[in-house]
Amino acid sequence: MINKNTKIGFIGTGVMGKGMIKNLLKGGYTVHVYNRTKEKALPLVEIGAVLETSIKELSQRCDVIITMVGYPSDVEEVYFNDNGILNNLKPQSYVVDMTTSKPSLAKKIYAAAKERNIFALDAPVSGGDIGAAEGTLSIMVGGDKEAFDALMPIFELMGKNIVLQGSAGSGQHTKMCNQIAIASNIMGVCEALSYAKKSGLNAETVLKSIGAGGAASWQLSAYAPRILKGDFNPGFYIKHFVKDMKIALEEADEMGLKTPALELSKKLYDKLIKEGKEDLGTQALYHLYNED
Structure with a gap:
């Protein structure tokens, strides 16, 4: 007991x-x-x-x-x-x-x-x-x-x-569902903030609108403010997220399931790892959209 x-x-x-x-x-x-x-x-x-x-x-x-x-x-x-x-x-x-x-x-x-x-x-x-x-x-x-x-x-x-x-194993399968959803979501957050920047908008003001509308998500509320502050410290390491995506891709392949968004997200994070950014947080994907 x-x-x-x-x-x-x-x-x-x-x-x-x-x-x-x-x-x-x-x-x-x-x-x-x-x-x-x-x-x-x-x-x-x-x-x-x-x-x-x-x-x-x-x-x-x-x-x-x-x-x-x-x-x-x-x-x-x-x-x-x-x-x-x-x-x-x-x-x-x-x-x-x-x-x-x-x-x-x-x-x-x-x-x-x-x-x-x-x-x-x-x-x-x-x-x-x-x-x-x-x-x-x-x-x-x-x-x-x-x-x-x-x-x-x-x-x-x-x-x-x-x-x-x-x-047994159902918890891990559910976590794969979670990571698949995050993979697309974090791309959207980084792209939206990059678009706001390129178009000359005030990104913090943009967040007040989209954070309370149909685009609201945990990824947006948790990581967009960090991105705007230049905080790319890990709440979750890139290297661990890539590990998770690899597992999800392998499991999906065994089931005969196509996951194109997951595949794209992993390719982008693989690029960050090649640049030596594996110990940054997942929000560091923003760097890829704003490279000079």
Whole structure:
């Protein structure tokens, strides 16, 4: 049973993870953290998190483990390594992968966890660094309803829109839908602001009109103001968005689905990566429309 004595392990203390961990600490939970780069976890230790020096030790000491790492290969490593989660976590514990990863990998984790009498959910999120910090993330969950219901008190500290989408892998498939929608939307935001600039309009005044009309979207309200301030710091890294789009394209291809807008968006972001901008936020796509 999940209660305030439940010990939560959190692997990955990056842009998203740190905000999520802070909200778990505010909620009264003991949170054990691990990050490959120890220094990135130290600010969380200062506010009450317990630093672990290995995934093995974290797994042996916790009841629920949340992972928020970079790539599917990282997910594979932290779950299936001899010193990883599944080989060291006690039965009747819970694992929640909140990384955006492959649906097939989510199913693999679920099956391996079930063999060990461990409950597994895939629960990728949307909402960026702001949503992580404010505890307003959208959380898309795949797995068994029993585990979903049990972990709801924890999810509610990190998000506001929390939906069980179906069986294992369904959370990741839903996140692909999310990323496909974003891919076209962020292109539209950058093109609209570029058009406003080229036509001599005051872009901030333009936002007052289009931000309250049919063009309104989270991408517009969250990222257009950043663009206008020249803030291209990552709420979500370009390199991670390209990873997500690659997964979505592969999944769509397997299903025989054409996704031309997604293909175009990935080509544009691939160009930014070639220019060395992979560690900027997704709003940096604006640069491509305003190159001299």
